[in-house]
Amino acid sequence: MNAGRIGKLESLLSRVLARKDAPRPVRIVPQRAASAAVVAARAPMSPPAATAAKAEMHPSLSAEIPMVRPFVPAPIPARDARDLPDLDFVETDTSTGRRPSLVPSSMPAPSGETTGMEFDIPGTPATPSVAPSARDASVEFDVSTDVASTESVISREPLASALPPRVETPAPMAAIQPPSAVIPTSAHAPGSIAEHAYTAAPLASSEAVQMRGAIPSPRAATFRGMLQRSLGLVAKPRA
Amino acid sequence: MAILPFDSRGVLVADLARGRIDLRGEGRVVALPAGWLERISPQLAPDAGHALAEALEPSVRGALTDVGGASPEEIAHALTVAFAMHGLGAVSLESWGDAAVIVWRDPPSTQPGFRVLAEATMAHLISRISDVGVSAAVIGHDATHLRLLLSSRAACDAARAASNGHGISAALDALQPAAGPS
Numbered sequence: 399m400n401a402g403r404i405g406k407l408e409s410l411l412s413r414v415l416a417r418k419d420a421p422r423p424v425r426i427v428p429q430r431a432a433s434a435a436v437v438a439a440r441a442p443m444s445p446p447a448a449t450a451a452k453a454e455m456h457p458s459l460s461a462e463i464p465m466v467r468p469f470v471p472a473p474i475p476a477r478d479a480r481d482l483p484d485l486d487f488v489e490t491d492t493s494t495g496r497r498p499s500l501v502p503s504s505m506p507a508p509s510g511e512t513t514g515m516e517f518d519i520p521g522t523p524a525t526p527s528v529a530p531s532a533r534d535a536s537v538e539f540d541v542s543t544d545v546a547s548t549e550s551v552i553s554r555e556p557l558a559s560a561l562p563p564r565v566e567t568p569a570p571m572a573a574i575q576p577p578s579a580v581i582p583t584s585a586h587a588p589g590s591i592a593e594h595a596y597t598a599a600p601l602a603s604s605e606a607v608q609m610r611g612a613i614p615s616p617r618a619a620t621f622r623g624m625l626q627r628s629l630g631l632v633a634k635p636r637a
Numbered sequence: 638m639a640i641l642p643f644d645s646r647g648v649l650v651a652d653l654a655r656g657r658i659d660l661r662g663e664g665r666v667v668a669l670p671a672g673w674l675e676r677i678s679p680q681l682a683p684d685a686g687h688a689l690a691e692a693l694e695p696s697v698r699g700a701l702t703d704v705g706g707a708s709p710e711e712i713a714h715a716l717t718v719a720f721a722m723h724g725l726g727a728v729s730l731e732s733w734g735d736a737a738v739i740v741w742r743d744p745p746s747t748q749p750g751f752r753v754l755a756e757a758t759m760a761h762l763i764s765r766i767s768d769v770g771v772s773a774a775v776i777g778h779d780a781t782h783l784r785l786l787l788s789s790r791a792a793c794d795a796a797r798a799a800s801n802g803h804g805i806s807a808a809l810d811a812l813q814p815a816a817g818p819s
Contacts, residue, residue: 620706620708621711622767624730625737625763627732627737628786631788633794633796
């Protein structure tokens with residue numbers, strides 16, 4: 399059949415198959431190419447096989463050839479440890495030197511295929527599919543003091559996205575340090591600061607206040623003693 | 638040393654999927670805007686201040702081994718731990734003569750509405766942890782600090798009135814030791 403006849407036949411078939419609202423162009427291709435297209439459409443192929451099949455197809459056929467894709471088991475939600483199969487841990491047989499493989503007793507022997515079985519190991523993310531970088535964003539908690547700037551921060555995840563079930567504060571956090579600086583009056587400009595300051599850091603007072611008529615008092619050994627002395631204060635009589 | 642080491646790891650857990658925030662040792666907490674607290678404080682104090690103090694007290698006591706014998710520095714540390722865990726700021730102490738002053742750094746607000754709550758909270762908390770009944774009066778403030786006198790009710794009232802518009806200097810100048818010269 400020459401090209402002219404093929405063209406007329408295509409035109410005829412197009413008119414026969416056409417509908418009012420949906421014209422259907424028809425292309426006649428060699429039998430071999432058509433067979434390749436049908437096979438490609440029915441059965442997923444490996445990438446090399448799909449490329450070869452596509453090369454044999456007629457240029458007018460642009461069907462996508464499904465390819466075999468690696469099987470990725472879907473993430474399994476966090477489970478309780480009780481859901482896990484019992485594991486039989488067998489030590490190496492010293493008489494034979496063989497070490498049996500560790501196979502969950504309630505599982506069939508491995509067939510070489512991915513089973514999708516996951517184990518929740520304490521301390522590991524329950525949903526490993528969540529990228530670590532996605533954990534950096536929204537709630538922050540600052541428990542810093544002047545002594546040691548500390549950060550306890552927590553979750554950083556858009557609410558609308560897949561959230562890890564539970565996000566905790568990260569481990570590397572500096573603890574709040576006990577106050578170490580006791581600042582006597584002499585450490586400051588005369589009259590510019592309290593007689594004694596008990597603080598976690600050098601006091602940065604913005605107030606330049608002079609004590610008038612203050613009576614020197616011993617430094618408080620205990621907080622209770624400090625309060626007791628303060629309770630001894632009374633209002634000056636008005637002039 | 639009466640201070641217990643404070644491990645801040647895992648203090649706050651934000652379980653956003655469930656809409657929960659949990660504080661270690663305390664359970665569920667709610668993060669509310671500081672501005673909201675400022676607005677409702679005048680209506681809720683002093684009862685809300687007392688309740689807040691009682692909520693903070695376990696954290697303060699948990700930071701110390703011997704509350705009764707704790708030094709001012711140790712109390713400042715314990716108060717800071719409790720306040721910081723709750724997002725309420727940090728605390729230090731000062732003595733001006735005999736006057737004990739507590740400095741509240743980075744409180745949720747320093748506006749007048751919040752100062753009422755601050756006084757009630759601090760007086761109740763200090764009284765409970767020290768077993769010494771005290772009142773508190775804001776005698777100084779700026780954008781990031783509140784200074785509260787810890788003393789008797791009469792002394793606090795006098796200092797608060799004297800400081801109104803005149804600052805801590807005027808407040809302390811209005812006080813004298815009970816046995817001192819007039």
